[in-house]
Amino acid sequence: MGRTHALTGWCAGLALAPAVGAGTVHQAVVFGATTAGFALLPDLDHPGASASRIFGWLTEALSWLLRRVSSAVYALTKGPRDEKVTGKHRHLSHTVLFAAGLGAATSAGTAAGGPWAVFGVVVFGLLLAEGALGDWLLPVSAGAIVWWYFTARDHASELDRISGWLGIAVAAGCLVHCLGDSLTESGCPFLFPLPIAGETWYEIRPPKPLRLRTGKKVEKRLVFPVFVVVGVLLVPGVWSWTTATAEHLFTPPAAQSATQ
Secondary structure, eight states, X not given: OHXXXXXXXXXXXXXXXHHHTOOSHHHHHHHHHHHHHHTSGGGXXXXXXXXXXXXXXXXXXXXXXXXXXXXXXXXXXXXXXXXXXXXXXXTGXXXXXXXXXXXXXXXXXXXXXXXXXXXXXXXXXXXXXXXXXXXXXXXXXXXXXXXXXXXXXXXXXXXXXXXXXXXXXXXXXXXXXXHHHTTBSSOBOTTTTSOBTTBSSOOBOOOGGGOBOTTSHHIIIIIHHHHHHHHHHTSTTHHHHHXXXXXXXXXXXXXXXXXX
């Protein structure tokens, strides 16, 4: 579900951006791109995920450590009806607590590290998204950075504003990943440690007929294309331009003359 996770993260980021004060096109795009990238991070608990392989031995080591910590936490906290599994994949990193903790750590880190820390988090998010969506994203991202550099009025103040809400983007991306996984057949225990039906790691998922099978036709031919369209329309200014253009095209010439 890598592509779908990244794309839904992008959509969620653009939808959330105005609420956190990322009102300009520059800020909304940075917010959405960060959310898209970090919508892939929870799968760091899987050795084959792009997040685990992106920086070679470094992220592989982090993946190994996360799996060990997740397994230990599962062994200590599992309820009487929890499954007898290792507790590595889709456990600790797939929880609201993990999303909130990583978001808080990002906020503290960017506040202490300044512009370079902000830049590092954003670039890491872009690289994660590129790993899922394809190499075409690299030249697009490079062009977006050049565009931002030459069109932003005050780079320092822009970075300061970005630093204020970057932790929210990271947390939102992780949460979007959990919500996406909760729609699949396996579900996702993202409400840990809230006990449900005797399970501390209760897998939240919809009724069986509504569950998605990852990588199958519904995801590829329906879910992904729909979110491609939504992701374009959510870019600031695109929806208003689209509606204005449609209104102009479908308004009879006589009506246009009357309004003029």
